[in-house]
Amino acid sequence: MNPTEVDAYLRRLGVQHPAWPTVEVLRELHLRHLQTVPFENLSVHLGEEIVLEEERLVDKVVGARRGGFCYELNGAFGALLAALGFDVTLLAGRVYGDEGRLGIPYDHLVLRVRTVDGGEWLADVGFGAHSHYPLAFGARGEQEDPGGVFQIVEAGSDAAGVRGGDGVVKQGGGEAADLEVRTGGRSQYRLELRPRVLGDFVAGAWWHSTSPASHFTQSLVCSRVTEEGGRITLSGRVLKATSADGTREERELETDEEVLEAYRERFGIELGAVPVVRGPDRSG
Template sequence: MDVTAYLDRIGAAPAASLHDLHRAHLTTVPFENLDIHRDERISLDPDDLFDKIVRRRRGGFCYELNGLFALLLEQLGHTVTRVAARVYGDDGRLGPPFDHLALIVDGDRLADVGFGDHSTYPLSVTDRTVQDDPGGRFLVEETADGDLRVLRDGRPAYLIETRPRELRDFAATCWYQQTSPASHFTRGTVCTLLTGDGRITISGKTLIRTVAGSRTETVLDGQEALRDAYREHFGISLGG
């Protein structure tokens, strides 16, 4: 992997800390599921991930973003454990196994650049007290089964199984997320990016800006306006 090109993509220096790499990634590489709705199948092959995210300057969802970020961190000398997580829905129910890919870095830090709206910086997986982050107040608690439950502002976000995994272990659920009517990724498009003062999101045809806690919504009128917004706010060119 061309580490220099990847670092240029996220605007980070080779000596950047995990703390700074994490935030740099979140502010430059969007969380997005656009390919699913363009009938373009997602590949977890490392070369394909690098081509999409670095060369073509696109984003992706958890398997893509955390999958490639793990390789960058390893190239920079970090130890990375890929772990499977199940995401809590709005109804409090857990999603399927391998629902989410997260990373435990250097034995203690939970790195996650592929969850959309989550922590700005890595969290400690051994600290059982509340961890304050620009993204909210996070708590990592151990369950009776030895799993790790991550809570944000008092609400469960996801449940981590700490057994080490390989990226290929997520292939079946990645396919499910792209194809199943039960997957929330097939129900509508989303593209979102952390900004210096908030977040910018396109959900369906609605442009959502959050600045210092204040939210505004603008309906994008027509496909041309939608394409222009993707290009302006995320650097994504989808063509005609």
């Protein structure tokens, strides 16, 4: 990213250009990203191509003022962090489904970030409901966050809720490969520690955009963290607002005008027509 693109991205987030890539800066950028750039799968249903190239991702998030899902959001955010001087590594994860089954390889993209004032952090602005701030990568105890209580543990350990060594692999340097990210007593996803590049995730993005088994092809979602610490979500025509204390309101939007207004006013997304679920591409 060039300086002009960096400045435009920071304006999108509503933050000043930081002097140094510190943990406090990372925390601010992480939270502001969740508040201003929605987690959404509209491209899947609008027939828009998802291209995992840095320039295209930044143009979508900054130029078009859109959101995206994990590959797009964490891909763009990682590019911004690297341009600001953070040491960023892309990692691949596999998300646990409702029945405790792991998703496809390259199911999820997250960021391992090192700051100049020490420490490594797990940054993830592309999972939907997740931690509001980066998680300490090396910590194995519980980490309290406005989004819940989180824990990063070695896969296969009892603490991770996964027994047996079937998922534990060794990589160069002797570092155990898989980690589990947990919250609320459940494993959210399993992480490999091998560094990846954006191109590694192309097949995963294609699968999530086209497969009948992908939840992204079956429903519409647009969601972000609110400035008060809650969450607002538009699922099809149902608008849901959850406050920081857990109070929840839900209502169905009856007209197309109401839906378009919600996208515009609540998420900053301008659309010419209401997106509808297209369903998976079964041609393959």
